[in-house]
Amino acid sequence: MKAYTYIKKGEFALVDKQKPAIIEPTDAIVHVTLGSICSSDLHIKHGSVPRAVPGITVGHEMVGVVEQLGTDVKGFKVGDRVTVNVETFCGECFYCKHGYVNNCTSPHGGWALGCRIDGGQTEYVRVPLAEQGLNRIPDSVTDEQALFVGDVLATGYWAARISEITEEDTVLIIGAGPTGICTLLSVMLKQPKRIIVCEQSEERRNFIRAHYPEVLITTPKECDKFVKANSDHGGADRVLEVAGGKDTFQLAWQCARPNAIVTIVALYDEAQTLPLPNMYGKNLTFKTGGVDGCDCEEVLQLIEQGKIDTTPLITHRFPLSRIEEAYQLFENREDGVIKVAIYNE
Ligand SMILES: [Zn+2]
Numbered sequence: 001m002k003a004y005t006y007i008k009k010g011e012f013a014l015v016d017k018q019k020p021a022i023i024e025p026t027d028a029i030v031h032v033t034l035g036s037i038c039s040s041d042l043h044i045k046h047g048s049v050p051r052a053v054p055g056i057t058v059g060h061e062m063v064g065v066v067e068q069l070g071t072d073v074k075g076f077k078v079g080d081r082v083t084v085n086v087e088t089f090c091g092e093c094f095y096c097k098h099g100y101v102n103n104c105t106s107p108h109g110g111w112a113l114g115c116r117i118d119g120g121q122t123e124y125v126r127v128p129l130a131e132q133g134l135n136r137i138p139d140s141v142t143d144e145q146a147l148f149v150g151d152v153l154a155t156g157y158w159a160a161r162i163s164e165i166t167e168e169d170t171v172l173i174i175g176a177g178p179t180g181i182c183t184l185l186s187v188m189l190k191q192p193k194r195i196i197v198c199e200q201s202e203e204r205r206n207f208i209r210a211h212y213p214e215v216l217i218t219t220p221k222e223c224d225k226f227v228k229a230n231s232d233h234g235g236a237d238r239v240l241e242v243a244g245g246k247d248t249f250q251l252a253w254q255c256a257r258p259n260a261i262v263t264i265v266a267l268y269d270e271a272q273t274l275p276l277p278n279m280y281g282k283n284l285t286f287k288t289g290g291v292d293g294c295d296c297e298e299v300l301q302l303i304e305q306g307k308i309d310t311t312p313l314i315t316h317r318f319p320l321s322r323i324e325e326a327y328q329l330f331e332n333r334e335d336g337v338i339k340v341a342i343y344n345e
């Protein structure tokens with residue numbers, strides 16, 4: 001089978017590999033029907049993910065069909081359509097039991113697929129701890145509708161959940177990339193009084209304008225003034241920072257009102273400063289982290305009920321054989337791309 005592989009820093013290539021086999025009884029083999037490319041894949045390509053292992057198949061966003069099941073995997077059968085979670089977790093340790101699956105203490109735990117072990121930009125993938133890592137896709141939900149459940153949408157949903165949003169709130173979301181839009185969709189479910197999206201790219205601002213006309217839109221330059229003019233208490237009640245830009249962390253706390261919650265979803269390339277003297281008296285609560293991807297079943301139900309629809313994010317489609325082109329488009333942000341879907345013919 002063909003597998004898009006991390007060769008060395010700066011180089012990915014489509015190479016021939018053996019179809020994976022069950023190694024542990026908790027594994028499943030999934031036939032990948034649809035995958036996607038994430039900015040984390042680009043981080044691997046650029047050598048900025050030290051734990052990524054050269055030689056592995058990349059890709060951690062995928063849906064597919066169960067091909068084979070280890071003897072210990074309960075609740076699934078061969079032929080089930082499933083989402084695959086970006087995080088591998090045991091479901092049994094202290095962290096898993098409290099829903100903090102990102103910190104699962106299993107040696108397999110954390111971001112393994114498409115980073116430390118073979119991932120999903122291929123035809124078949126071995127999913128470890130499959131009982132936790134797979135979720136059955138309801139019959140009425142298409143592969144495209146379910147594609148982002150295990151990664152970007154899980155992240156947006158988690159971010160909205162931990163931000164404790166109420167119907168009185170003005171919520172500021174910084175960044176309208178794929179994760180920013182998934183965050184927006186999840187925040188909308190909480191029905192806050194106002195949502196303001198701050199985005200640098202005009203193309204992406206237009207995307208928000210076209211698809212979510214009820215959302216207020218601003219730019220990083222205007223953001224502070226705009227938020228103060230469009231909120232009830234001198235700043236946003238909740239700020240979700242999803243951009244990870246050079247100055248967006250500063251922008252996030254500056255736009256927050258006193259006693260606000262500021263949730264940092266973004267992954268920064270550099271250390272950020274927390275200027276405590278400047279923010280003294282503002283009494284902010286910061287929440288930071290990596291997604292605890294344990295809400296996938298709930299998210300799939302919301303998709304089934306028509307309450308979340310991420311299909312507008314799929315702006316381009318490529319067969320696996322042309323994945324190189326898909327990367328080029330995604331990496332250079334050509335042609336208004338938000339997300340690409342990679343399908344197996
Ligand atoms: Zn990702």
Ligand SMILES: [Zn+2]
Pocket residue numbers: 089090091092093094095096097103104105106109
């Ligand atoms: Zn665990």
